[in-house]
Amino acid sequence: MDEALKFTVDHYFESEVLEKLLSDQHHRKISMEESLRIDRSFRHAAHCFICAPLNKLVLGKYPSHASVLMQLRFDGLLGFPGGIIEREEDIVCGLNRELQEEINLDLGRFMVREADHLISHVNHRHKFVFHFYSLPVTFEEFRAIEKQNLEATDYGNETLGILRVPLYTMKDGYHGLAAFLNQQFVGNAKDQLLYGLAKLKILTPEELSEAIHKSQALKLTKAY
Numbered sequence: 384m385d386e387a388l389k390f391t392v393d394h395y396f397e398s399e400v401l402e403k404l405l406s407d408q409h410h411r412k413i414s415m416e417e418s419l420r421i422d423r424s425f426r427h428a429a430h431c432f433i434c435a436p437l438n439k440l441v442l443g444k445y446p447s448h449a450s451v452l453m454q455l456r457f458d459g460l461l462g463f464p465g466g467i468i469e470r471e472e473d474i475v476c477g478l479n480r481e482l483q484e485e486i487n488l489d490l491g492r493f494m495v496r497e498a499d500h501l502i503s504h505v506n507h508r509h510k511f512v513f514h515f516y517s518l519p520v521t522f523e524e525f526r527a528i529e530k531q532n533l534e535a536t537d538y539g540n541e542t543l544g545i546l547r548v549p550l551y552t553m554k555d556g557y558h559g560l561a562a563f564l565n566q567q568f569v570g571n572a573k574d575q576l577l578y579g580l581a582k583l584k585i586l587t588p589e590e591l592s593e594a595i596h597k598s599q600a601l602k603l604t605k606a607y
């Protein structure tokens with residue numbers, strides 16, 4: 384594996400390197416405690432990685448081990464459901480409220496908890512802290528969440544729809560996750576996606592590394 388590529392993947396696991404790497408992109412890792420002490424002029428936003436285990440052959444031949452939900456925003460960018468936390472609001476309460484508004488999450492059945500926190504980043508340039516949480520569910524629950532989404536307040540205006548991230552790789556080595564990584568993501572949502580996949584052990588570092596490599600190598604090539 385070439386060194387530059389290994390570095391890209393490793394940075395999701397080694398916080399010091401992550402911090403250094405992400406500082407170039409204006410997103411730096413920050414602990415939850417530190418983020419809560421940050422200057423009050425910073426806004427907080429929280430987004431959620433909803434995922435379920437799956438054992439399926441896509442198109443009858445490409446193995447896929449999980450379902451992960453993202454959404455297409457009003458501006459055509461891909462992101463996770465969630466949003467801005469109100470000034471006096473608790474982060475997890477604000478996230479659950481946003482999930483109800485954006486994807487009509489049934490809060491009687493599903494709730495993100497503090498323990499589901501995955502990672503937070505601060506962007507000093509935009510004075511924003513971005514918190515990222517997971518909501519692991521069963522596949523049946525994931526299907527129920529997908530169906531309920533159509534009745535969301537924000538459906539068709541703020542959010543254009545939800546989608547499942549393709550976690551498989553087709554025969555050409557590009558279509559599937561690698562091609563998906565070349566789409567346009569809002570803020571640091573792409574980093575969050577890769578982090579969630581690694582942290583929840585949905586894909587191995589080697590699989591992630593391969594997808595990142597292929598997405599970079601084949602970006603300009605149209606396979607068909």
Ligand SMILES: O=c1[nH]cnc2c1ncn2[C@@H]1O[C@H](COP(=O)(O)OP(=O)(O)O)[C@@H](O)[C@H]1O
Nearest residue numbers: 428430462463465466467513569570571572575
């Ligand atoms: O999935 C995401 N990951 C990380 N940041 C995101 C994501 N979606 C939106 N953002 C950023 O979060 C902030 C709040 O945007 P969002 O559209 O979610 O809030 P809202 O729904 O409350 O208007 C913006 O700075 C936006 O760029």
